[in-house]
Amino acid sequence: MSQIASADFWTFVGVVAGIYTIFALGLQVQFGFTGLLNFGHAAFMAIGAYTMAILVVKEHWALWTASLAALGVAVVFGVVLGLPTLRLRADYFAIVTIAFSEIIRYAATNEDSLTGGSQGTINLAGQGQAAYYNHTWDRVTTRVDGWLGSSNRDLAMLVIVWIVALVALVLVRLALRTPWGRVLRSIREDEDAAAALGKPVFAFKLQALAAGAFLAGLAGLFYAFQFSFFSPNDFDPLTTFFAWTIVILGGVGRVFAVPLGALVFGVIFAGTRFFDFAPFSWFSSADRAYLRLVVVGLILIGLMAFRPQGLAGNRKEMVLE
Amino acid sequence: MDELVQLLVNGTVTGSVFALAAVGISLVYGTLRIVNFAHGDYLTFGAYMALLVNLHWGQGMLWATLFAIALTALLAIVLEYVLWRPMRRKGAKFISLFVTSIGLALVLRSLLLLGGGAGPRTYQINVFQVYSWGPVRLSQSQLLAVAISLCAIVFLALLLARTQLGKSMRALSDNPDLAAVAGIDIDRIVVYTWLIAGALAGLAGVLAGLIQTSFDPNMGFQLLLPVFAAVVLGGIGSAYGALVGGLVLGIVEELSTWTRLHGGVNPTWKPVVAFAVLIGVLLARPTGLLGRARLL
Numbered sequence: 359m360s361q362i363a364s365a366d367f368w369t370f371v372g373v374v375a376g377i378y379t380i381f382a383l384g385l386q387v388q389f390g391f392t393g394l395l396n397f398g399h400a401a402f403m404a405i406g407a408y409t410m411a412i413l414v415v416k417e418h419w420a421l422w423t424a425s426l427a428a429l430g431v432a433v434v435f436g437v438v439l440g441l442p443t444l445r446l447r448a449d450y451f452a453i454v455t456i457a458f459s460e461i462i463r464y465a466a467t468n469e470d471s472l473t474g475g476s477q478g479t480i481n482l483a484g485q486g487q488a489a490y491y492n493h494t495w496d497r498v499t500t501r502v503d504g505w506l507g508s509s510n511r512d513l514a515m516l517v518i519v520w521i522v523a524l525v526a527l528v529l530v531r532l533a534l535r536t537p538w539g540r541v542l543r544s545i546r547e548d549e550d551a552a553a554a555l556g557k558p559v560f561a562f563k564l565q566a567l568a569a570g571a572f573l574a575g576l577a578g579l580f581y582a583f584q585f586s587f588f589s590p591n592d593f594d595p596l597t598t599f600f601a602w603t604i605v606i607l608g609g610v611g612r613v614f615a616v617p618l619g620a621l622v623f624g625v626i627f628a629g630t631r632f633f634d635f636a637p638f639s640w641f642s643s644a645d646r647a648y649l650r651l652v653v654v655g656l657i658l659i660g661l662m663a664f665r666p667q668g669l670a671g672n673r674k675e676m677v678l679e
Numbered sequence: 680m681d682e683l684v685q686l687l688v689n690g691t692v693t694g695s696v697f698a699l700a701a702v703g704i705s706l707v708y709g710t711l712r713i714v715n716f717a718h719g720d721y722l723t724f725g726a727y728m729a730l731l732v733n734l735h736w737g738q739g740m741l742w743a744t745l746f747a748i749a750l751t752a753l754l755a756i757v758l759e760y761v762l763w764r765p766m767r768r769k770g771a772k773f774i775s776l777f778v779t780s781i782g783l784a785l786v787l788r789s790l791l792l793l794g795g796g797a798g799p800r801t802y803q804i805n806v807f808q809v810y811s812w813g814p815v816r817l818s819q820s821q822l823l824a825v826a827i828s829l830c831a832i833v834f835l836a837l838l839l840a841r842t843q844l845g846k847s848m849r850a851l852s853d854n855p856d857l858a859a860v861a862g863i864d865i866d867r868i869v870v871y872t873w874l875i876a877g878a879l880a881g882l883a884g885v886l887a888g889l890i891q892t893s894f895d896p897n898m899g900f901q902l903l904l905p906v907f908a909a910v911v912l913g914g915i916g917s918a919y920g921a922l923v924g925g926l927v928l929g930i931v932e933e934l935s936t937w938t939r940l941h942g943g944v945n946p947t948w949k950p951v952v953a954f955a956v957l958i959g960v961l962l963a964r965p966t967g968l969l970g971r972a973r974l975l
Contacts, residue, residue, distance in 0.1 A: 395774065395777075442958075442962050443958075443961075443962070446961055446962075446965065447965075448773070448774075449714055449773060449777070450911070450961050450965060452714075452777065453714070453907050453911070453957070453961075454957070454958055454961055456904065457904060457907075457908075457954040457957050457958055458954075458958075460904060460950070460951075460954060461951050461954050461955075464947075464948065464950060464951050465951075467947075468945065468947050468948060595900075596785075599781055599785065602778065602781070606778065641793070645793055648789045648790075648792040648793045649789070649793065651785055651786075651788070651789035651792075652785070652786050652789040652790060652793070654782075654785055655781075655782040655783065655784070655785030655786035655787075655789065656782065656786060657782070658778060658779070658781060658782030658785065659762070659779050659782035659783060659786070662766070662771065662775045662776075662778050662779045662782065663765070663766060663769070663771075663779070666775060
């Protein structure tokens, strides 16, 4: 248990929690507030990350323009997904979104020339060269580190990611208090009533999907910046399920429940790494990774069975019945 | 032409495994209205149970398969009593149950990773035995898989059409309230449904492990989406539809690689063909091939 006090480790956990906060916030907008069963959320994260990396490495764009373009592409894909599928029934929509996410992942794995294939972005510059898109971002983190008086890159990332996350949280909270936000919630509660009142339900759903895609794309950018290399399997359905666990754990339908869920989830997920007492000590550290996934699964089941409103959710505004 | 016939045969082999898994999902959806996301992991569980018998206890595939079928059916029944029934009693509806099944899938898969390791596993069978008729070549595994599946499919079709149990299951699927009013013991039929779905999943898992030659704990989940595509193609809630959908999807997947079709699809993209079919069917004809028209 001695390593549990390592500040560096928990800084890293904090960065990942921040990235997942932005990611899960997108899902909260889509599901928590509009009732859309998006189980392919990881696809938008992948699109954000890959678009930026491809534009920087292959087309030699500047990081900032590539990032903006990546966000735009993520939104476009959100619209492309939503246009034909949002009219489907909830359970069919869920399955289609999973299929969409897997198509994106397969495309990223198979289209070696475009995405570097299954080995990931290290391959983007072609054979024999290790592609690196993060030069500009490294300079940013070095400068922020200078202001903070630290040499820990993760600390700079922590500050940047959480500032962005807080801005996003506040903006979403404000947006949800507007008439736009109220319509979203009415769609979640009773789509037909909203339609009967003359609200263009489809357009609002599309906007929610696009907004969530934007946030997921943003999370994808930070993921790319943090890890410098990534591959298609970083965006598999498990990533989406983590976001769902975070949203449900924090509380469906409450904006500031998302960072709560992300932090608690991060602590549980990372903290179990340090449990070197029985029964955890019976398992090798490789096996403990699987044990952590068992714990995540049990958390999901447990939440659904015993506390569907999560830690901070609103029982009255329960979407999960 | 030879290539086409071979592809058709390969498609029937994979399609029959899709069909077995798809029927299980369809039966459960029909009686319980839940999409069991963990069904793929029931398949993997079956495959690994057979591995236990085949590899560790050194028995032949026949015993391994029977063991796998029995154990997976048992797993399904235990989960019904321990998880699904209590959740339904609490009033859990679709979304909760779907998310629960995702959690269950994660638990099952991770337990299999813990128990069986992440590396690829193979059954102890003769992989070199090949049978040919004319232009068609089939390995022993493929031949067994398609023969057993087709027998199981016929058995299941008879069960659903001719037996009291089958009729009760279809009644429950059509209209649960009316079935209850007619005196059908819903809880008992639900348990039988899980038993059949579990047994089919166990069988499908072993057969999938056979035809894939090597498999790992992710096998079932990787099969799950093509199987969903088969269910939707056939018409969600229709057991016969799932059988048809499975076979059709398997054949379509294989045929898509036919070189006469503009060079054919690269085989690594085959699952994407299944996804494209899934999305296409949902957009064009959501009720599938044999499904009943229903208010969407």
